[in-house]
Amino acid sequence: MFNNSYKNRKILVTGHTGFKGSWLCAWLRSLGAEVCGVSLEINTVPNHFGLLAQDFRSEICDIRDAKAVLDIFNDFRPEAVFHLAAQPIVRLSYREPVETFSSNVMGTVNVLEACRKTDSVKAIVAISSDKCYENREQLTGYREDDPMGGFDPYSASKGCTELVISSYRRSFFAPEEYGKKHSTLLASGRAGNVIGGGDWAEDRLVPDIMRAAAEKRPAVIRSPKSVRPWQHVLEPLSGYLLLGEKLLNGDVSAAEAWNFGPDDDGVICVEDAANALKKYWDAISVTIDPPKDQPHEAKLLRLDCSKARSRLGWHGALSPEQTFEMTSEWYRNFYCGGSVLTSEQIEKYISIAKQRGLSWTI
DSSP: OGGGTTTTOEEEEETTTSHHHHHHHHHHHHTTOEEEEEEOOOOSSSOHHHHHTOOSEEEEOOTTOHHHHHHHHHHHOOSEEEEOOSOOOHHHHHHOHHHHHIIIIIHHHHHHHHHHTOTTOOEEEEEOOGGGBOOOOOSSOBOTTSOBOOSSHHHHHHHHHHHHHHHHHHHTSOGGGBTTTBOOEEEEEEEOEEEOTTOOOTTOHHHHHHHHHHTTSOEEESOTTOEEEEEETHHHHHHHHHHHHHHHTTOGGGOSEEEEOOOGGGEEEHHHHHHHHHTTOTTOOEEEOOOTTOOOOOSBOOBOOHHIIIIIOOOOOOOHHHHHHHHHHHHHHHHHHOOOOHHHHHHHHHHHHHHTTOGGGO
8 A cells, every 4th residue: 555655664653642643653553664653641541542552662752842852853763754743622722722832833843843854854744634724614615725724722723833834845845946955845734523433532522422422321512513524534544644655755746735524425513423423333322502601613614625636646435424333333342342443444444445446555
């Protein structure tokens, strides 16, 4: 897969103890990569990273500590960097705005500085969010050249993150100067609502629903009519890995910003998503009770992913039905039988992608 671009290569992943980061590391290890993870201590019990017990280098480090980050880069000498570390929760950003901005903005600056000062780095895929856009609650999806913005501190920090990435690309990793003044390509990835097994973060729909199901109580839904682009965690990860492959192979045209999201049938409201999950685990029960003092969150959010589809050849592999089925299946098996289906679901996802002839399966 991915033209064998990751086998025996040194890949550094920030945020490796988090939900998306732990899935990415599991996939990279299966591709034969030598992985080094950089992240804060795990803050949930249980946690996906701990359940996987992966056999790679794990550095507990705050990316706001520039010297510590650079020391790890100098010692490991990565060829590619996937930067996922962030404070990812909207409601937490209202309680801790300073930590959110310092982690998401200055943390990104520190990671990109370490990349700039480490000549082994050839490819950087920096991950932000679909919430980086100035959200006008429009029906059409946001495109990569739409304005950055953000109402809440989290969304604003992600808009700032994209400005940092763009500045570093133009100032230090300019595509037109690749092979002349530098040998590093930098791209950013923006994904929609990502779901899947092993997420236990606070204030997220799927973890809240699954915890409640395991405790035999209904989950409380606060924004039932909010519309989001739902996708399984492996969908954007396939996009990130495809992007990394192209950067490692010197494809200058890939050094840009990219949206990775589902087709229109994957853009549904929160209440419908909860009901879709319930189809595959009958222990799931929900009750709708919006709090009176709820902080602002966007009600409608869509991404236009036509650029990634036309230029990268990236497409999602799963139908919405498969996305919700695989998510519920993972948690049901964990809570009811103690099994962790991560490896099996990666293989299942690859098999579906191969059947659909997706480009990265070659």
